[in-house]
Amino acid sequence: MKLSVLDLIPVRSRQTTAQALRASTRLAQRADALGYTRYWVAEHHNMKAVASTNPAVLIALLASRTEKIRVGSGGVMLPNHAPLVVAEQFALLEAAAPGRIDLGIGRAPGSDPVVTAVLSQSGATSDVSRFPANVSDIIALLSSDGANVELTSGSEYGLRSTPLPEGAPPVWLLGSSDYSATLAASFGLPYVFANHFAGAGAERALDLYRNQFTPSAYADKPTTFMTANAVVAETADEAYAQALPNLQQMARLRTNKPMAAVSTIEEAEATETDALTEEFMQQAITGYIIGDPATAAAKARALAAQYGVDELMISPVAGAHDSEPLDAVPARERTIELLAETLLDSA
Template sequence: MNATTAPALSVLDLVPVRTGQSSAQAMTASLALISLADRLGFRRYWFAEHHNMPAVAASAPPVMVAAAAARTSRIRVGSGGVMLPNHAPLVVAEQFAALEALAPGRIDLGIGRAPGSDPVISALLRSSGPTADVERFPAHVQDILALMRREGATVRLATGETYDVRATPAADAAPTVWLLGSSDYSARLAAELGLPYVFAHHFAGAGVQEALRLYREGYQPSEAFPEPRTFLTLNAVVADTQDEADARALPQLRSMARLRSGRPMGPLETVEQAQAAPSDTLSAQLIDDMRARWLIATPDVAAAELAAFAARYGADEVMLVPVAGSRDGEPLDATPGRERTLELLAG
């Protein structure tokens, strides 16, 4: 890829779990993947938050971020994102202030508004009472920003007295806060607060142009970010041949088709299981629609498509979701297809 047109590359990891694989093995594979991304020069590596999904082990981003920071030396690590309706703002601020102290200058706090699961799990996550009501999302984002500052925040008590609160007692710096979204709402809020913005293209390709336009045109400069800053996520499978890329993409495509059609979910199939499984008209149509929005290619084609993708949306960075499936017989504590995707894209 031409260095003048190549976007910076980052990684979003959902910690996929395949058939016969334990959560421990899936996490081991992801931690090996971030070590590789660090060596290859990727800009940042984020962990998602999802709950009660058989094929996804990324339910606790701060835990994975801490483990990843301890195994790397250069790459930025963070959440993509913490789903704020599930958490008290002070807890989020304390966790990420602590992470910043452990890995100074390398922590990103990506914040999302969605629950990351279904209504039953959302209710369980809030069983001790409402923590971050969706309607109060803008205020809670601002609370987190204030709590992580060196001077902290001031709370006014019912008595009229004030009370100082800090996420950590002696902060040198704060993590970089990003707003994540796939709608006009998050784009407008990020613009209003002067925060960088990430559009979740990997699961919501529609509406990206309008969201970015609203963000850039409505942007209110902040001290930390005088100019708007954004990037997009993109599902990616890159292999040495097109046939191999297509084969490695099939397990995740089939899993997403089940999710979008409301069918029961399970661990990710292996490539061979996915190829042997019967198809149907609905799944085939969903897979075709998704395939058109994903990056499934050989290295040269992928490089050209990435450059065009970044140019189309005016982004200098693309966050890849490496979704290459595994083959029968490959180690359960490794993820060769995802590793190869990063190696080929790094050149």
């Protein structure tokens, strides 16, 4: 089995963005050393608990601090960006780290409607109906031939991402719906189902993708993997304690409660929760890869077998204790170490 990492770069209580970035850099370096395949960063805006706001900048940082692991976006939220800007950013990244860059693209805005409106003022289009055309534009702009823009005069103007790298980063479509699965299939692109936050509908989406897939220059057969939240510790009790801060955060998000920085384990244990929050937490944890190493490895294998994938992208969401350093994430590092020990031959 291949293992990869998805990082939202969580920010916990009393932690600065700089400290969260240092912690995630250490996590990426550990994943690199352990033999993980990819390390992807997300795009979310205006959230105190998340420092992953600009994938291209973060990819440049992490690629420069790692050696072998592929680094990419999970994903660039395309309604927030002009296709030419995305193509140019990832052409530069591919030129700087050839053969190690992935461009994952999503259709959601990654924030609330107000932030989406603010982002659209920069010239990006928030019209999701343009999404298929924008994906096509990015693929064309990353190619050696580039794309042509038809001018009002009737003539054409050539565009391409510059500087032109020796190769183009592979484009992945991300999603949690039938729409994204069928679009990826029609383009012949690799596809990732976002199981870490939307487990419902995964089987149907992947079946649609595989059944409707059209071979292309980008992939000759359906290419896909799953994401999953994970917390692994030496004992099950430790793992469940470490999962509590993230579970409470997910419940706040689902119940539209005010979001703050991620609690420490001690803060989470001292937090009183209502019945609705408890219900959401119980629902969420059923989809986690959680427990001691043997239990977690068995669940990872079962998840991969259930959906017919040979790669899992883990979002290590273990919380931190009050006493732990603010520029490190020991429990998140331990999660990927313990999974590697049981699932990766090279670890």
